[in-house]
Amino acid sequence: MEISKIQESIAKAIEEKISGEQRRYLLNEQLKAIKKELGLETDDKTALSAKFRERLEPKRQKCPPHVLQVIEEELTKLQLLEASSSEFNVTRNYLDWLTALPWGSYSDENFDVHRAQKILDEDHYGLSDVKERILEFIAVGKLRGTSQGKILCLSGPPGVGKTSIGRSIARALDRKFYRFSVGGLADVAEIKGHRRTYIGAMPGKMVQCLKNVGTANPLVLIDEIDKLGRGHAGDPASALLELLDPEQNANFLDHYLDVPIDLSKVLFVCTANVIEMIPNPLLDRMEVIALAGYITDEKMHIARDYLEKTTREACGIKPDQVEVTDAALLELIENYCRESGVRNLQKQIEKIYRKIALRLVRQGVSNEPSPDVSVQQGVVESTDSSDTESSIGSSDTESSTADCQIKTFVDGSSCKDATETDSAEVLEATEPASHEHANDLVTTESEQSANNDMLPNPSSDSATIEQVTDREGNIGSTSVKEDVAGKVVENIVVDVSNLTDFVGKPVFHADRIYDQTSIGVVMGLAWTSMGGSTLYIETTQVEQGEGKGQLVLTGQLGDVMKESAQIAHTVARAVLLEKDPENPFFANTKLHLHVPAGATPKDGPSAGCTMVTSMLSLAMKQHVKKDIAMTGEVTLTGKILPIGGVKEKTIAARRSAVKTIIFPSANRRDFDELAANVKEGLEVHFVDGYNQIFDLAFESNNETIGFGLASFG
């Protein structure tokens, strides 16, 4: 009895529930039908299909037939699927990607070489050989009518402008710009996409790029290609090869998209610090353009004409409110920023300008732009605004309250135009950044006032602010408000004497630890991914005694360098035997050879001749010639073999005030190709055998000791 009552009540509850749902479903369907009848709304699936068709319509003519066919099939499938099913979502997303891609839509390319030259000059100082190569490339594009089929690779140490040159090329060619970094990338799916069957599947970077830029011929900058990871599932290098190779990429197959896409019109530019690390099949297909680094003089120009200008604008400071003297800039370059690139220099300049901004604000200056000119300011966008912003936000190591205030000031008032933060970015190739090309290091007062004369509507601010009233409206985009009335605001001068107030004390650099090298110490030249640098080889005597001849090595030397030291020991012994047969130094002395700095791992054979010289200097108790540096691999018989990184090493030598360099003869061609300003003031010798190095290194002492080395090697 009880049981039948319970059963009855359960049956009733279920019936009520079912009929309620049926009722709701019925009413919903009726509502939809009525709305459809009235033309108020189409159902979800129809609306979706209509949306996709509408998106496809403008591209239909240019869209390849096989893609159109897939889209049609998928649209039919969409109608048949239940809207709540997971497959419906997969199909919808797939259609979304398929219809969003810029099938066959290309932006008009600009092959105007003069315009390209202007743009490249506007964005970068110097780099004439690099610019020339780019212009040649554009010229060929003009003659052929297309620039397809080339992969450029810009290689060089960090901060020499590889990424920003990439951007300039996009601007010069009028192509859209997209950048993504493959540093550490180990998953092939990042490039080729995931198969649609996986939950959360996405297409690869290239398809994302095309969707973002909206044209099928952008310039794609692939950053850090030398740091490509090694994948556990699939090899990213092979996937990149398929992407980059002009023979294959006309039919690039993304796993997600599953229809071939034509990437043959995409211009690929890669960047790398060391080309040796790029997988060979990739390197084979690239046209490598090397950027070696800058000498002091070039850095001065870059700082004055480019970095200072963009930073000043980014900080909202007017040219007449600040003066950074030549001497201060030189000090900054020589003692704070000795590396090959200019990124650190840019950071230091930003640091100075932030501090100046704070001082100006404390003095009561307000450079707030009036509403009508703020628009104008937005246009004056640096091509590198992102980099500027990211370093403004992150470079400073001091975290004082003052700095926080400065940051607020900078962010709030002037860095509005910076946008990108991600590793992938899209840039419309915009019109020129406002770089000037003054050859002089300083924009003189007369130039400034000449500029003023050309300005149409000089403001009539009160005479209380000296420089402002003198040169009002100099950059034509800001005006000083009256709120400092009655107060004289002086422009801030940054000179050598007060530079430490802005950037602190200079950092210690180990590249010139000896003013005059002592006995057993010789300067060599090294080449790393950070550019060239000088290094010292130090040799001392540990103990002496009959038959104690031995060599101890320190300084984090790799296997090749250790072997090179052993070879040097043997060569030095042979040289001494030849010069001074009675001298038993090497046979009876335990030597210690060290290469500072001990924390930096070093390897390679190019310090061979430096090691021999260092050991001989100790054995003969003679200094080597002042300000001499050398590089070259030495063989057991004393032959000198060629080395790499001639330009980087020459620049490093100049940075360290070296006067004489010794290079292997086989590197003469590399040296001859260097720009005149890089070679300026250097006495360079090319040698085949160690005997010539001996003569050069111990030159001044030869007469005194009466050595005349017979041919060795």
Ligand SMILES: Nc1ncnc2c1ncn2[C@@H]1O[C@H](COP(=O)(O)OP(=O)(O)OP(=O)(O)O)[C@@H](O)[C@H]1O
């Ligand atoms: N010749 C130059 N003239 C003007 N500005 C330059 C020049 N070279 C570099 N810069 C500036 O230096 C900054 C750093 O350059 P960029 O980011 O392109 O370096 P990079 O070589 O790509 O470095 P990384 O290898 O670390 O990616 C940029 O703001 C760039 O505009």
